[in-house]
Ligand SMILES: Nc1ncnc2c1ncn2[C@@H]1O[C@H](COP(=O)(O)OP(=O)(O)OP(=O)(O)O)[C@@H](O)[C@H]1O
């Protein structure tokens with residue numbers, strides 16, 4: 375089988391802001407720390423995290439559109455080559471595109487068709503915009519509308535149309551479904567799935583785990599500016615196949631698993647605890663969690679948790695015939711599928 379290539383590969387990305395506090399004291403706010411992830415050709419990877427966890431910053435870093443007071447370190451590769459600021463600029467809007475979080479990216483005073491065509495008026499561009507809009511169930515009439523005349527779902531589909539006019543290889547969708555009815559949201563996500571199925575890499579940014587699980591191949595769980603776990607979407611079928619206590623808390627908070635919310639809140643980037651950022655909320659935290667916790671491979675995924683092996687082994691034991699306390703077959707090694 376042919377090995378699929380990475381469209382995007384990020385290693386140890388950190389983003390910080392310099393701020394001036396009282397009396398002009400300059401401090402650094404580390405909004406993203408040690409973030410690594412990949413997006414392969416034809417793959418849809420969802421970054422899931424609460425508000426303020428750093429999702430949009432990640433998107434803006436890849437596009438080279440971070441705010442002026444931000445600085446970043448680490449490596450970003452696009453199709454096997456270093457993504458320099460110069461390259462970002464050359465690829466942006468063509469090979470690497472953003473479907474923005476805010477609908478205010480649309481010009482309220484410009485007809486939709488012109489915006490999709492990026493101002494171009496030639497016959498070829500007109501033909502192309504019609505074809506692209508048609509793919510998303512929009513017609514010639516839509517082209518003549520102004521943004522305020524669009525429904526939420528239509529607006530989102532216009533934003534996708536604008537992004538794919540140039541046949542991108544990497545599509546970053548920042549929160550493309552807020553405020554949409556579930557049917558419209560599913561439809562929007564199915565369009566990103568199609569884009570991936572046609573060979574592009576899609577990085578979907580969302581706070582909606584359920585929707586992400588419906589469509590994405592892999593889930594990257596974000597918390598307070600870093601990733602705590604990366605798992606195949608199928609790992610979310612059961613709590614026991616999840617590696618991080620925070621992913622498990624997200625799992626339990628899903629409607630079908632009873633909406634049970636974990637106590638506490640995500641810490642602000644300027645007030646992070648020592649070690650694991652989830653430590654203060656974690657029922658399994660121990661002294662080790664206050665030290666540095668590396669991001670590492672575990673059972674076919676990635677995790678940043680010092681207690682992950684222990685946690686998963688507890689579940690393995692509990693699932694043995696007779697349960698954890700039965701003690702049958704003491705010393706018998708656990709193998710996959712036993
Ligand atoms: N221009 C800025 N100056 C200083 N700090 C910033 C700036 N932009 C973002 N931040 C910091 O980075 C954090 C992450 O912001 P980001 O917009 O990436 O979050 P997000 O996960 O996309 O949230 P949401 O789901 O609300 O869109 C913020 O909580 C804030 O502390």
Ligand code: NI
Nearest residue numbers: 429430475549
């Ligand atoms: Ni955001």
